Amino acid sequence: MTPTNQHTSHHGEGGHHSGHAHGGHHEHVDRGQAEILDLDAEVLGEHMASIIAWLPLESEPRQIVDLGCGTGAGTFALLERFPDAHVTAVDTSAGYLQLLREKACARGVERRVRTVQADLDTDDWPDLGTPDLVWASASMHHMADPDRALTSVRELLAPGGLFAVVELAGFPRFLPADAPESRPGLEERAHAAADGFHAEHVPHRGADWGPMLTAAGFTVEDERTITVRIEGARSETVGRYAYGGLRRIRGVAAPALGPEDLAALDELLDTDSPNSLLRRDDLTVRTERTVWAARRA
Ligand SMILES: C[S@@+](CC[C@H](N)C(=O)[O-])C[C@H]1O[C@@H](n2cnc3c(N)ncnc32)[C@H](O)[C@@H]1O
Known part of the structure; x- marks a missing residue:
């Protein structure tokens, strides 16, 4: 197959889709969000690989579509696991797709990746071939009308092809419950303060995708939740991941946080402070991922 870097329809992008960007190759890409996606891929890489290995596939997939691929966490894990497969990586963000293509070149797999810029919230999806595996990690909850998107995936x-939906109930936690010393329990309160924003803007995050998949005409073959706990005491990557994640939570939580909590959060996020998150040696990554494996009947 000849690889192409195809750019297709690019419709309006609800403002809640953080990381979305407008325009062509020279658009602004949200570097902070792209970095979090990359750190996520690095920190959770082993777990993603085990999810892929678990998928109840009847044969090795040759044509794979990665929906809402971001900077390629799933794309590259899938290419590694299935050396004969090609992946069509789809996202609204031209910036993410550009980063993904750069990585594909750096890894020497550019001939096995096609990027397609498209808004999956529309009815008229571009031609994505006839995949035997569709992968969607942390992207389905962004859909304005998930039922419609699931039906489009089935079609x-x-x-006999498989649809793997990987979802999360929320962003990872990093701090011990008694941290920081001045405001124990701050991280949970910051997340609680951000909940209102998420309920309004990403209401399908944390949903049970099983019944929705069944209603869309899939047979749910299996479902699995993995609990992740990674000790990060001496990991610079975990420090940066925690820092990037909490900085974004601060962005949405700030209006609903009390002044003392906000000040303590800002101290954690002040890289010059002796109390900076990056100086802590007690960070752990704690999160969950649920995967639904659904077959087209
Ligand atoms: C949380 S990121 C997950 C990225 C990647 N799948 C991963 O696991 O790292 C969600 C991705 O979905 C994309 N996305 C959100 N809404 C979309 C839409 N309507 N059409 C296409 N992509 C969308 C975003 O641009 C973003 O890259």
């Missing part, structure tokens, strides 16, 4: 899949 897209080859008969």
Whole structure:
């Protein structure tokens, strides 16, 4: 197959889709969000690989579509696991797709990746081939109308093909419950303060995708939740991941946080402060991922 870097329809992007960007190759890409996606891929890489290995596939997939691929966490894990496969990586963000293509070149797999810029919230999806595996990690909850998107995936899949939906209930936690010393429990309160924003803007995050998949005409073959706990005491990557994540939570939580909590959060996020998050040696990554493996009947 000849690889192409195809750019297709690019419709309006609800403002809640953080990381979205407008325009062509020279658009602004949200570097902070792109970095978090990359750190996420690095920190959770082993877990993603085990999810892929667990998928109840009937044969090795040759044509894979990665929906809402971001900077390629799933794309590259899938390419590694299935050396004969090609991946069509789809996202609204031209900036993410550009980063993904750069990585594909750096890894020497550019001939096995096609990027497609498209808004999956629209009815008219571009031609994505006839995949035998569709992968969507942390992207389905962004859809304005998930039922419609699931139906489009069913129509897209080859008969007997598999749809893997990987979802999360929330962003990872990093701090011990008694931290920071001045405001114990701050991290949970910051997340609680951000909940209102998420309920309004990403209401499908944390949803049970099983019944929705069944209603869209899939047979849910299996479902699995993995609990992740990674000790980060001496990991610079975990420090940066925690820092990037909490900085984004601060962005949405600030209006609903009390002044003492906000000040303590700002101290954690002040890289010059002796109390900076980056100086702590007690960070752990604690999160969960649930995967639904659904077959096109
Ligand atoms: C949380 S990121 C996950 C990225 C990647 N799948 C991963 O696991 O790292 C969600 C991605 O979905 C994309 N996205 C959100 N809404 C979309 C839409 N309507 N159409 C296409 N992509 C969308 C975002 O641009 C973003 O890259």
